[in-house]
Amino acid sequence: MCEIVTDGKNIRLKNADSFDLSQTLDCGQAFRFSENGGVWRGVALGRLLEMRRDGDDIIFFNITKDEFQSKFYRYFTLDIDYPQIKRGFSEDKYLSLAIEYAGGIRLLRQDKWECLCSFIISQNNNIPRIKGIIERLCEAFGEQVPGGFAFPSAARVAALSAEQLAPLRAGFRTKYILDAAQKCASGEIDFEKLEHADYDDARSELMKIKGVGPKVADCVLLFSCGRFEAFPRDVWIKRAVERLYPDGLPDCFGQFAGIAQQYLFHYIRNNDIDAL
DNA sequence: GCCCAGGGAATCG
DNA sequence: CGATTCCATGGG
Numbered sequence: 001m002c003e004i005v006t007d008g009k010n011i012r013l014k015n016a017d018s019f020d021l022s023q024t025l026d027c028g029q030a031f032r033f034s035e036n037g038g039v040w041r042g043v044a045l046g047r048l049l050e051m052r053r054d055g056d057d058i059i060f061f062n063i064t065k066d067e068f069q070s071k072f073y074r075y076f077t078l079d080i081d082y083p084q085i086k087r088g089f090s091e092d093k094y095l096s097l098a099i100e101y102a103g104g105i106r107l108l109r110q111d112k113w114e115c116l117c118s119f120i121i122s123q124n125n126n127i128p129r130i131k132g133i134i135e136r137l138c139e140a141f142g143e144q145v146p147g148g149f150a151f152p153s154a155a156r157v158a159a160l161s162a163e164q165l166a167p168l169r170a171g172f173r174t175k176y177i178l179d180a181a182q183k184c185a186s187g188e189i190d191f192e193k194l195e196h197a198d199y200d201d202a203r204s205e206l207m208k209i210k211g212v213g214p215k216v217a218d219c220v221l222l223f224s225c226g227r228f229e230a231f232p233r234d235v236w237i238k239r240a241v242e243r244l245y246p247d248g249l250p251d252c253f254g255q256f257a258g259i260a261q262q263y264l265f266h267y268i269r270n271n272d273i274d275a276l
Numbered sequence: 277g278c279c280c281a282g283g284g285a286a287t288c289g
Numbered sequence: 290c291g292a293t294t295c296c297a298t299g300g301g
Contacts (some may be wrong), residue, residue: 171296
């Protein structure tokens with residue numbers, strides 16, 4: 001996508017277009033980032049990330065070029081040509097408005113287990129409380145890393161009891177978390193299949209887990225497996241699709257329907273849909 | 277007190 | 290199948 005330079009301590013992503021930190025990290029796809037004085041912080045892939053925008057660039061603090069390229073180039077989907085995808089979306093007027101409103105959203109490729117666990121927790125829940133439950137989970141059972149706590153592994157969670165998870169206050173979701181952890185740790189869930197199998201097979205694979213229906217499965221496929229065709233339908237998107245696209249999704253959504261979903265979702269959460 | 281929250285399972289008809 | 294109801298918990 002764009003040039004990566006280093007001064008030996010920090011990374012500078014030059015001319016970071018179609019990449020707004022706030023829109024990307026606070027649009028509901030990830031739950032472990034927060035902003036303070038323009039600096040975004042959060043633990044991802046087992047290490048603390050700190051970053052901020054600087055003019056046309058984005059600076060990532062305290063990371064080598066090697067580590068950035070090997071782990072976070074894919075994490076931030078820098079291999080995806082966003083300007084080209086957006087051009088393909090331009091024939092839909094609603095999507096064009098949404099992109100005009102927040103065209104800096106990027107899809108992430110998060111850790112699969114973390115993403116799965118997070119969206120199980122998200123069901124029938126609100127974002128502040130989702131963040132709280134995940135934070136308590138990490139602080140109680142995640143490994144300490146410089147500046148924070150990593151997300152606990154599936155094996156670690158699989159070894160826990162419902163009683164041990166009770167302090168998270170996850171409610172009825174606790175049994176779903178345990179089932180997911182056990183099926184991931186045992187290898188019963190084939191993570192390779194999630195990326196490479198047919199979309200329907202990948203979805204079914206995830207829905208073997210208790211508490212994982214179509215919506216959570218699509219979130220995991222989209223936000224951690226790079227399955228851009230996945231189109232998670234939550235209550236907001238359902239309402240919007242019903243009103244804006246009664247005859248079905250536009251053809252231009254195509255194989256990138258999930259990316260369109262992100263733009264639309266963010267727009268309708270922050271604007272009056274009836275104004276469209 | 278009452279309502280809702282980026283759903284899903286169980287239980288109907 | 291499609292439609293309801295319940296599920297725990299916390300914040301407004």
